[in-house]
Structures are given as structure tokens and as C-alpha cells.
Amino acid sequence: MTKISSETLGTQPIGKLLIQQAVPASIGILVMSLNMIVDTAFLGNWIGGLAISAVQVVLPFTFFIGAIGLAIGIGGSSVLSRALGSGDHDKALRVFGNQTTLTFLISGSLALVGLLFQDFFIGFLGAEDSFKEYALVYYKIVLYGIVMLSMAMMGNNVIRAEGKPKFAMVAMILPAIGNIFLDYLLINVMGYGMEGAAWATFISYAICFGFILWFFIVKSELQLNLECIKLKKKIVNEISGLSFVTLARQGTIAVLGILLNNVLGNYGDELDIASYGIIRTVLMFALFPVIGVNQGFMPIAGYNYGAEKFQRVRESINTSITYGGILAILIFIIIMVFPQEFISIFVSTKESLDPETLADNREILKRTPSALRIVFLATPVIIVQLIGSAYFQSIGKVIPALLLSLTKQGFFLIPLILLLPPFLGVLGVWIAFPIADVLSTILTGYYLNREVRKTLALPKTA
Template identity: 75%
Template sequence: MKKNSDLLGIESISKLLVKQAVPASIGILVMSLNMIVDTIFVGRWIGPLAISAITVVIPVTFFIAAIGLAVGIGGSSVLSRALGSGDNDKALRVFGNQITLTFLTSGVLAVLGLIFQDFLIEFFGADESFKDLALTYYRIVLYGIVMLAMCMMGNNVIRAEGKPKFAMYAMLLPAIGNIFMDYILIYVFDFGMEGAAWATFTSYAICFTFIFWFFVAKSELRLVTECFKLKKKIVNEISALSFVTLARQGTIAVLTILLNNVLIIYGDAIDVATYGIISRMLMFALFPVIGVNQGFLPIAGYNYGANKFERVRESINTSIKYSGILALGIFIVIMVFAPNFVSIFISGREGQDAETLANNAELLKRTPNALRWVFAATPVIVIQLIGASYFQAIGKAIPALLLSLTKQGFFLIPLVLILPSFFGVWGVWISFPIADVLSTVVTGYFLHRAVKKELKE
């Protein structure tokens, strides 16, 4: 009897990509909507400075959660190729080691994050105007961050098994739970930042419960105790590929810290809130492109492991075509409707104090043009995303790492350090499209060369 994973090497690439990408896209959409609604509730019911507070907390929670994402994506590349070659015993051991690595690493980082919370919040860019709000949110969210890391890892394993619908459910259920709890705790009970934080904690618990149920009741991967014991060879193989994602996510965390501090130096807390809105819009608006990229990974990895190189080539071309069309549509919508998107985050309630009203007006004035600049090169980014993911899917850790770091690490961080000294806050926003174009040129060159040399029957 054929397993779900076998279909990755049989069905048409277009059909597989739709089957993998649509659930991934829906899951990412709901997860990003969760972040958007969370920010809307905080901005409208607490104030713009609360958005600034959440923005400076994101780097540490993002990085710890990235441990699970990195082990999930890197380990699932190994797992996909093991399933493709018929080595089920290795697949089980890889998954068991993924669980152990994620739990231990994220647990240690969570404890350290709580011990050094005051230092970290200031280091991440909080000033006195919103530091207390940031600490309130940070402490509660960090209590549940290990659950989030485990969820990020497990979600990628579910996709590697060829069951993307369950991966979608794993993102859908906690997002709905978070939105519901936000409404209850912030609006109904008026718990402010504590309410926002406990709503987020609850969403982590819901996701963890669902993924635990999946691997007990629905998964093809039936683990025994021996699988959880770390094996040096498997850990090294997972780590080599996980480091790609971890370096990319870690670079994003460093970039966020840098942006928060640069925006405080050349601007103020409202500029930090502007970036908080933009960062959520990036994930929300690009959800279908990211979904295609997520769907591409197991297809390319499985077929590469099965030596079906023509199918790997087809998966690259089809993924770029589909995601390119989607990216162009996203670009047009953002350019036209930027002010409409920003206005959603701003309260229209009567009875607000003068400072909050002034902050709302400034946020609405500054953010739309900043949003347009950040999205200015959206149509070309698909080549960079698919190109970097290809090398990760086939187990080429070093090229995957370097290409994953091209935008944020090699181009965007230096530009953010240099341009604001000449152009102020505007220099931050124009750094994004410049980095997008440069990283796409570099990645496109290496992807083209690799396909010509490596993907031969």
C-alpha cells in the first residue's frame, strides 16, 4: 500500500505543488492574520506604544521559536530524502532526534531569556516610554515559548510526511484561539498587555496539543524510546541543514533589533510602531508566496532523494512561475491600498487622551509610504526564496546558508547601518527594495548554474 509520502514522487508537479502550497498558504495566512489581529487589537484598544512594545519583544521570541523551525525544516529535509529512498528506520530516528534537540535547546534559551529580561528588553530597543509594556508582554509569552518551538518543528515534519492539511490545521486552530482570547481578555475584561500576552500563550498551548495528538493518532512515524536518544551522525546531519534556517531567522532577529535601535536614534517610538505594522504586513501579504515556497521543499527533497531530477527541475520552474504571478498581484494591491491597510491598526474610539490621538495621527501619516517602499521590489523576490530553498531541500547546507543570508545579512543590515546617516528614517525604508534586488541577482545566478550542472538524469 502506498504511503502519503510516496505520492511526492508520482503525481504531477503542478498538482503536488497546489496540494502542498494551498494548505501551507492557508495556514500561513491564518497565522499572519493572527499576528495582524493581535496588533490591531493592541493598537486600537491599548495604543500605538503597545505596538512598539510588541515589536521590541519579537526578536527574542522569534529566535527561540526559530530553533523549532530550524530543526523542523533542516531535519525534514533529511527525513524527506530518507522516505524517498525507502529508509524508514532513519526517518524515525531523525524525527526522534528533532524532538529532543528542539525541547532541550529552546528550554535552555527560554530560561536564559527570563533571567536576563531587563537587559534584553533595553538591548532590543525599548525606551522608557514603552519599556514596562514590553516587559509585561515578554514575560508571559516566554513562559510558553517552548511549546511554540515544538509546534514549529512538528509542523514541518507533518508536511514532510505528505499531510499538508494537518499542518494547516496546526496553524489554523491556535490562530482562531488567539483571536478569540484577544477579544475576551483585551476588549471584554480590559486586561491590556497582560491580556494580549495570555491570549498568545493560549494559542501556543492549543497548537502544541493538536500536534501532539497528530503524532499519537495520525502519523506514519511511530516512535519508540530509542529514537529520542541523540545520535551524533543524525544530529550533525540535522544541524548542518538546520543551521541554514537558524542563521536566516537569527539574522532576521538581529535585523529587527538593529532596526528598532536605528529607528529610535533617527526617529522615535512611532517609527518603531510603523515597523511593527510593516513587519506584520510582510508576512500577511506574502502568505501565498511563502506557501508556494513551503510546498516546494518536500517535493524537491523527495524527488532529489529518489534521483528523479527532471521532476526537481520542473518543481523549481513551476514554483517560480506560480509565486511570481502571486507576488506581482501583491505588489499592485500594496501600492494602491497602503493607507487603507494602515488605518485598520488605528483606533477611532472616542474619549482617547490627546497624546494617543496625536500618536494615531502620526502613525497614519508616516506608515503608508514606508510600507510602499518596503514592498517596492516584491515581484522579484520569488527567485531568491525558491533558489535558497532548493539548496536546502537537496541537502547542500553551505550554499543554502549563504544564499539565505544574502538579503538580510549581506545587503540589508549594511544598508540599514549606512543609509540612515544620509537619509534619516527614509534610509531605513529604501534599504529593503535595494537588498531585494541585489539578493535576487546573486541567488538567480547560483540557482541557474546549479540546475545546469547538477540536475542531469
């Protein structure tokens, strides 16, 4: 039998493997982040700050449906990685087939519900009258293509689990580049405004889905057949347990987004919602190398745990935290020194703008830099929380993975956002972020250290 590429996860040096896995993931995330930056900048400069607010209120719902694929992809790929690590290629194939069916059925059903009850959801998500029309236009068109995004997010994680991160990177880069070009064409050149922004996003989903479909037909070692895509209770249960960890985390993020939009609207105004839209985009962009390290870590840990090479698992944890920590400190310094430069990308202060839009943009530029600094205060320590929750998920321990993945957003950030603004106003929202980061890192670090001493110290290395 020809040696499959996934076997290198159990043989190459951990540092080299982590770089091989993390760099393509980081590049892909970087390009996607640049896409978000350009997208947000185009909206702010060519349509206005309220367009950013509109996209910000729509994102939690569309994000959650797309995250169905991410959850099934990450959860199922944990099972798939361990199956490949133990040499059970047939199980890996069945897992992938069931991932495909589950993603299509669940995301398709949610998209249909979202379209049937669009007026209810737009109001529930926090759209205010000043930008509700923008939000509804964007919402409807993006939902038409959300199933493609969900399928692509699932497939991307399977590609990475196969040990082929460069293809996963390309799958993220192509739609990002396409979306930037289409934004320019449809918004600026053809003048379609918010509708153009939405169709650019829809087409970018189709590009990503098309590339991933091509990969699995032509390049993958997991060649599906009709038998594989039939749902099997045992496989579904195994996928679902681990997928629920990611889905709960992403669902909590979606709830957090809805809560933030409503709290910022209540204690501030639509410009504070726009500020958070910008901060959210900067978070995604600035943390791309840290998230890349985290994504690169998971298949390495899962494969070696499945192969009972526990010393390699322990080494992958230490190396990932070290690399990620160094990157996080550098990011922290850059944000603290250059907040104004980041914010100025997203809004224009050209005198040619109409007076109302110009006034809004200037106010956003005034408010957002200090908020950005506060949100990033705990950046140097977040890698411990990311690696800790990812470790338990990659080795198939559902309950600790679930609880630790919810610590920041669910256990700390959401309660803090409810408690602090009545006393501190909008400032309370921003302060809640670093407090939640520190508390979740302390808790995760404790449980990760205990697990490493208890499990990975056992003399079972191969």
C-alpha cells in the same frame, strides 16, 4: 506493506502536487497572518500605538527561540524527506526522534536564560522608557510558553514532510483563531490590557502544541519510541548542518529586528518603531501565498532529489517560480494602490481616545503608507530568492543554502540599514529593503541557474 502517503510526492504531476502542498500551507500562513493583523489591530485600537512598539521590540528574541524549532524542523525534514524518498523509513523515524529532543533541550535552555536575565534583554532589544513596562509584561508571559511554540514549529514541518499538509494547515489555523478570540476576551471584555494580550499568545501556543502532539500520537506514520529520541551523533550532525541554514537566517532576522528597533529609535522615535511593527505585519499577511508556494516546494524537491528524479526537481523549480511570481506581482499592485487602507486597520482615530494616544495614532497613519510602498517595491522578484535558497536546503547542500539564505538580511539589508540612515534618516531604513531584495535576487538567481544546468541536467531521472 501499505503504501505511505509520502510516496505521492514522487508520482503525481508537479503542478498538482505544488497546489496540494502550497494551498494548505498558504491557508495556514494566511490565518496566522490574520491573527497577527488582528492582534496588532487590537493592541493599537484598545491599548494604543505604544503597545505595538512594545511587542515589536520583544519579537526578535521570542522569534529567535521559536525559530529553533523551525530550523530543526526544516533542516531535519530535509533529511527525513530524502530518507522517505529512498525508502529508508527507519532513518526517517530516528531523524524525527532526534529533532524532538534537540528542539526541547535547546529552546528550553534559551527560554530559561531569557527569564533569568529579563531586564538586560529588554534594554538590549531597544525598549524605550515610554513603553518599557508594556514590553516587560509581554516578554515574561510569552517566554513561559515559548518552548511549546518551538516544538510546534518543528512538528509542523515534519507533518509537511510526511506529505500531509492539511494537518499542518490545521495546526496553524487553530491557535490563530484561539488567539483572536482570547485577545478580544482578555483585552476588550475583561480589560487585562497588555497582560491579557500576552496570556492570549501563551494559550495559543499551547493549542498549537496540543494539536501537533495529538497528530503524532494518532495520525502520523512516524511513531516514536524511547530509542528514537536518544541523540545519535551521526543523525545530529546531519540535522544540525541543514538546520543551521534556517537558524542562521532566522537569527539574522532577529538581529535585524533588534537593529531596526534601535536605528529607528535613534533616527526617529517610538512611532517609527510602531510603523515598522505594522509594516512587518502587512509583509507577513500580504506575502502569505508566496511563502506558501515556497513551503510547498521544499518537500517536493527534497523527495524527488532523494529518489533521483531530477527532471521532476527541475520542473518543481520552474513551476514554483512561475506560480509564486504571478502571485507576487498581484500583491505588489494591491499594496501600491491601497496602502492607506491597510494601515488604517491597525490604529484608531476615534475622538473618544485620550488626546495623546489620538495624536500618536494620527501621526502613525501619516507616516506609514509611504514607508509601506517603499518596502514593497521589489516584491515581484522575491520568489527567485526564496526558491533558490530553499532548493539548496531541500537537497542537503548546506554551504550554498546557508550563504544564499543570508544574502538579503545578512549581506545586504543589515549593512544598508547601518549605512543609509546617517545620510537619509528614517527614509534610509525603508529604502534599504527593496535594494536588498533586488541584490539578493540577482545573486541567488545566478547560483540557482548554474546549479540547475550543472546537476539537474544529468541523465539520472528515474
